[in-house]
Amino acid sequence: MQNPWRTLSSRTIYRNGWLSLREDRVIRPDGAEGIYGVVELRPSCGVVAINEDDQIALVGQWRYVHDKYSLEIPTGGSEQGETPLDAAKRELLEETGLSARDWTALGTIDNSNGVTTDVAHIFLAGNLTAGAPVPQGDEQVEPRWMPFAEVVHSVMEGEITESVSVAAILKVELLRRGHASP
Amino acid sequence: MQNPWRTLSSRTIYRNGWLSLREDRVIRPDGAEGIYGVVELRPSCGVVAINEDDQIALVGQWRYVHDKYSLEIPTGGSEQGETPLDAAKRELLEETGLSARDWTALGTIDNSNGVTTDVAHIFLAGNLTAGAPVPQGDEQVEPRWMPFAEVVHSVMEGEITESVSVAAILKVELLRRGHASP
Numbered sequence: 001m002q003n004p005w006r007t008l009s010s011r012t013i014y015r016n017g018w019l020s021l022r023e024d025r026v027i028r029p030d031g032a033e034g035i036y037g038v039v040e041l042r043p044s045c046g047v048v049a050i051n052e053d054d055q056i057a058l059v060g061q062w063r064y065v066h067d068k069y070s071l072e073i074p075t076g077g078s079e080q081g082e083t084p085l086d087a088a089k090r091e092l093l094e095e096t097g098l099s100a101r102d103w104t105a106l107g108t109i110d111n112s113n114g115v116t117t118d119v120a121h122i123f124l125a126g127n128l129t130a131g132a133p134v135p136q137g138d139e140q141v142e143p144r145w146m147p148f149a150e151v152v153h154s155v156m157e158g159e160i161t162e163s164v165s166v167a168a169i170l171k172v173e174l175l176r177r178g179h180a181s182p
Numbered sequence: 183m184q185n186p187w188r189t190l191s192s193r194t195i196y197r198n199g200w201l202s203l204r205e206d207r208v209i210r211p212d213g214a215e216g217i218y219g220v221v222e223l224r225p226s227c228g229v230v231a232i233n234e235d236d237q238i239a240l241v242g243q244w245r246y247v248h249d250k251y252s253l254e255i256p257t258g259g260s261e262q263g264e265t266p267l268d269a270a271k272r273e274l275l276e277e278t279g280l281s282a283r284d285w286t287a288l289g290t291i292d293n294s295n296g297v298t299t300d301v302a303h304i305f306l307a308g309n310l311t312a313g314a315p316v317p318q319g320d321e322q323v324e325p326r327w328m329p330f331a332e333v334v335h336s337v338m339e340g341e342i343t344e345s346v347s348v349a350a351i352l353k354v355e356l357l358r359r360g361h362a363s364p
Contacts, residue, residue: 001242001243001244001251001322001324002244003244003249004244004322005244005246013195013196013203014195014196014203014205014219016205016217016219018219018296018297019219019221019297021195021196021203021221023196023198026246029244029322030317030322035198036246036247037196037198037200037201038246038247039201039203039221039297039298041294041297044294060183061183062183062184062185062186062187062211063292063295063296064187064208064218064220064296065220065295065296065297065298065299066292066295066299066301067185069183070292070295076296077296107339107340107343108340108343109343109344109345109348110245110248110252110343110344110345111293111294111298111300111345112223112226112293112294112298112300112345113245113247113248113252113344113345114200114245114246114247114258114259115200115201115221115223115247115298115300116221116247116293116294116297116298117247117248118293118294118297119248119343120345135212140183140186140211140212142183152356155353156353156356156357157289158289158290161289161290161291161292161301162291162292162295163291163292163293163294163295163302163345163346163349164345166291166349166353167345167348167349167352170349170352170353170356171337171338171348171352173356174334174338174352174355174356175338177359
């Protein structure tokens with residue numbers, strides 16, 4: 001398929017430190033003129049960090065937009081000019097105090113891809129060293145260890161719902177089981 | 183954990199038919215005053231529809247925000263006042279022409295939950311009846327059937343990256359295998 005959209009013009013509506021919103025005037029796939037609002041976010045990351053006892057490092061935090069507590073893997077947006085892997089190392093350290101010697105990329109997922117540019121890069125981190133978390137002013141996270149099997153169960157039961165956590169934990173579980181080949 | 187955020191005021195910056203953006207003045211968890219930009223989206227849905235030959239209904243479409251072709255399960259936003267299940271039935275019909283007699287809710291995932299309110303409701307649909315798709319002006323989708331095992335492989339290989347599709351397909355695969363209990 002070729003790109004069936006045409007962009008006529010583009011204007012920035014809003015910008016803060018984390019996101020910008022632009023509105024494009026477009027020709028839609030059916031030939032009609034319309035608008036398209038795009039929320040621009042820098043690439044983000046999520047880290048599945050597992051220790052020698054097969055426990056995974058999770059962080060609980062209050063999610064402002066949903067006004068609820070959410071248990072997740074360490075996740076976060078990258079900073080300007082930062083690679084996804086560097087962002088993953090920084091987020092893991094900030095939120096849990098952990099450093100990892102082994103890093104494996106497990107692919108990307110596209111969040112709300114009708115609206116946002118958020119691409120989350122997933123990593124598996126092993127060979128961990130504990131240190132002190134580096135709390136950031138705009139977040140207050142509670143790190144904790146949970147048995148990996150229990151966390152897979154929590155995802156399946158709908159107790160963990162953050163998209164990057166769900167995708168990353170289930171990918172790791174299927175990799176361990178030997179995923180289906182076509 | 184109690185809500186560590188306080189909202190001082192809120193103003194709407196932008197609104198179109200699909201999203202609205204508001205900026206809140208807040209007291210952050212560390213006590214400092216700041217802003218929080220929230221992208222408000224209505225609940226969305228994603229459907230894993232599987233036929234008698236164990237093939238899953240996928241749709242390929244050009245994703246404007248990423249300027250790339252993306253292979254996904256049928257997904258979409260709900261309309262005002264529509265339940266997630268009704269949205270799922272409508273999106274499946276519009277994008278593939280399929281109706282289903284069996285519907286199973288497989289939970290929700292939160293997309294970009296630092297920024298957007300997008301909660302995607304995932305459904306498994308079975309006992310399918312074919313009909314004609316109902317194309318919408320703002321999308322141009324290519325429906326196709328693929329063997330379920332092959333699609334799990336595509337997710338694990340990073341060829342399918344849309345977050346709702348990844349979560350839904352891997353959840354169904356683990357349900358079939360009997361997911362781990364704690």
